[in-house]
Amino acid sequence: MSEALPESRVGERAWIRSYPAGVPAHIDPHRYRCLIHLLDASCARFRDLPALTSMGVTLTYAALDRLSRRFAAHLQQEGCSKGDRMAIMLPNVLQYPVALFGALRAGMTVVNVNPLYTASELAQELSDSGATAIVVLDHFAHTLERALPGTAVRRVIVTRVADLFPARKRWLVNFLAGRVRRVAPWHIAGASSLRRALARSRTRIAHEMELGPDDVAFLQYTGGTTGRPKGVVLTHGNLVANVEQTTAWVSGALEEGAETVITALPLYHIFALTANLLMFVKLGGNNVLIADPRELRGLIATLRKSRFTAITGVNTLFKALLDAPGFAAVARAGRGRLKIAVAGGMAVERAVAERWQQATGVPLIEGYGLTEASPIVCANRFDITGYTGKIGLPVPSTEVAIFDDHGRALPAGETGEIAVRGPQVMRGYWLAPEETQKALTPDGWLLTGDMGRMDERGYFEFIDRKKEVIVVSGFKAYPAEIEAVARLHPGVSDAAAVGLPDAHSGEAVALAVVRRNSTLTAQALIEHCRQHLTRYKLPHRVVFVDRLPKSAIGKTLRRQVREDMLSRAKSRDDS
Numbered sequence: 172m173s174e175a176l177p178e179s180r181v182g183e184r185a186w187i188r189s190y191p192a193g194v195p196a197h198i199d200p201h202r203y204r205c206l207i208h209l210l211d212a213s214c215a216r217f218r219d220l221p222a223l224t225s226m227g228v229t230l231t232y233a234a235l236d237r238l239s240r241r242f243a244a245h246l247q248q249e250g251c252s253k254g255d256r257m258a259i260m261l262p263n264v265l266q267y268p269v270a271l272f273g274a275l276r277a278g279m280t281v282v283n284v285n286p287l288y289t290a291s292e293l294a295q296e297l298s299d300s301g302a303t304a305i306v307v308l309d310h311f312a313h314t315l316e317r318a319l320p321g322t323a324v325r326r327v328i329v330t331r332v333a334d335l336f337p338a339r340k341r342w343l344v345n346f347l348a349g350r351v352r353r354v355a356p357w358h359i360a361g362a363s364s365l366r367r368a369l370a371r372s373r374t375r376i377a378h379e380m381e382l383g384p385d386d387v388a389f390l391q392y393t394g395g396t397t398g399r400p401k402g403v404v405l406t407h408g409n410l411v412a413n414v415e416q417t418t419a420w421v422s423g424a425l426e427e428g429a430e431t432v433i434t435a436l437p438l439y440h441i442f443a444l445t446a447n448l449l450m451f452v453k454l455g456g457n458n459v460l461i462a463d464p465r466e467l468r469g470l471i472a473t474l475r476k477s478r479f480t481a482i483t484g485v486n487t488l489f490k491a492l493l494d495a496p497g498f499a500a501v502a503r504a505g506r507g508r509l510k511i512a513v514a515g516g517m518a519v520e521r522a523v524a525e526r527w528q529q530a531t532g533v534p535l536i537e538g539y540g541l542t543e544a545s546p547i548v549c550a551n552r553f554d555i556t557g558y559t560g561k562i563g564l565p566v567p568s569t570e571v572a573i574f575d576d577h578g579r580a581l582p583a584g585e586t587g588e589i590a591v592r593g594p595q596v597m598r599g600y601w602l603a604p605e606e607t608q609k610a611l612t613p614d615g616w617l618l619t620g621d622m623g624r625m626d627e628r629g630y631f632e633f634i635d636r637k638k639e640v641i642v643v644s645g646f647k648a649y650p651a652e653i654e655a656v657a658r659l660h661p662g663v664s665d666a667a668a669v670g671l672p673d674a675h676s677g678e679a680v681a682l683a684v685v686r687r688n689s690t691l692t693a694q695a696l697i698e699h700c701r702q703h704l705t706r707y708k709l710p711h712r713v714v715f716v717d718r719l720p721k722s723a724i725g726k727t728l729r730r731q732v733r734e735d736m737l738s739r740a741k742s743r744d745d746s
Contacts, residue, residue, distance in 0.1 A: 186629025217455035242273025244375035253278030278380035283439035290317035330365035384408025402601030412594035487725030641670030662691035
């Protein structure tokens with residue numbers, strides 16, 4: 172059982188002394204009773220300002236308010252009740268926020284779904300969540316059709332990419348979308364159209380639901396990078412608190428009603444959901460939605476037109492932009508206009524951070540969070556002058572501690588498990604009391620499963636996932652450190668370090684590498700690593716691969732890398 176920090180340590184909170192001027196130590200987590208009260212306040216204040224832009228089409232806050240109310244009225248007319256779960260299986264299109272806020276207005280709990288799920292993955296999430304309704308893009312309806320049997324889903328609402336566009340552009344974009352990526356045939360009995368549902372609800376009035384901070388807003392499934400995904404129960408209070416914490420942190424950098432943010436990360440992921448959609452709605456900003464950030468030519472064309480002042484992303488996105496033709500001109504044009512660039516979701520490479528700052532004149536502000544904390548826990552100051560290698564300071568009203576294996580708080584400089592306590596921490600895991608008990612201590616600490624340490628100024632550093640630490644003859648080798656060293660070699664494009672069973676040392680380091688230069692050999696890479704790593708951290712095996720398995724936001728799936736390596740080894744032994 173983890174112990175609470177001694178009162179003297181809690182009272183000190185070394186990080187607060189490192190806060191920027193004007194950032195409060197605490198926020199009011201009850202400023203809004205629920206996310207809908209927050210939305211209503213912004214729609215009233217910023218009514219005529221742009222809220223969302225997709226493919227050159229913009230919805231104002233007034234339009235977002237009107238359409239989300241219509242969708243809520245439709246759901247209530249269809250018999251959806253408070254607490255029912257509704258899945259949303261959409262990329263970053265205008266329909267996503269309309270469906271999201273409409274479902275919340277109807278008192279429903281949103282289940283965010285990755286549109287690229289296979290039928291079996293989708294069926295598992297729908298069954299586990301007990302979702303009774305789903306909004307899906309027509310491109311993915313054939314997957315949904317195969318996943319539906321055995322689930323509780325009774326209402327299927329289908330939309331096309333441009334359903335919220337003006338008539339002429341809607342026809343053209345939907346036609347071109349169907350030609351570029353043909354929609355696989357599907358048939359779902361009773362499926363309805365989102366566009367028609369909104370049209371029929373023009374005269375209906377949604378019943379105002381009594382929602383409070385303890386009502387569940389999201390079942391947000393974890394990425395499953397270390398095992399089967401779990402549903403994280405996030406309340407309206409959790410999300411309101413995290414939005415308040417984050418807007419307090421950026422208060423000196425951003426201006427209400429004046430910002431445009433590039434939203435390239437998927438909104439079904441908790442990082443973009445909070446840091447982009449919810450936070451910029453609170454600020455009265457405009458979210459420029461990118462449906463497919465992997466299509467870099469289109470992304471850069473959007474960047475060129477958008478006159479954006481903020482952008483969020485992950486290391487892989489920023490790296491891809493820096494390497495893409497045409498981005499240098501965009502970066503030059505945005506100098507003096509771009510205010511912040513925020514990186515989360517995975518560790519930022521020093522080389523990427525330095526290249527980004529050189530290209531744009533703005534540093535990458537690295538932060539730290541996890542689904543179970545809504546997600547934002549720590550962030551660097553916005554007045555940093557360069558790469559820090561840290562995940563930053565705890566945001567207001569957040570306690571962070573480093574625990575040893577016995578749940579005791581460690582002093583500054585010691586490495587242990589990162590633990591978090593604050594109003595943004597989840598209620599627990601959906602229908603998983605044993606998993607909840609493992610993650611949440613009786614006194615409210617969330618055990619993150621991440622290893623880190625704090626310095627004397629209160630800055631935290633992420634080391635690695637606790638479950639992915641490689642133990643070699645009793646010594647701990649951290650994959651992230653080994654991967655960072657491997658990437659220093661000019662012939663390496665990407666790398667993933669995992670532990671494989673070893674008869675002599677228990678585990679040994681193995682390295683999967685994507686080569687930038689085909690002449691690179693395993694021995695040359697090991698010799699390179701020898702210059703930077705002590706002996707037990709050296710890779711005993713190097714495997715060259717075409718690509719590494721990644722999550723939806725570009726995080727390397729080390730568990731899958733390890734399984735692939737074990738499978739390769741077994742095949743070699745059998746032969």
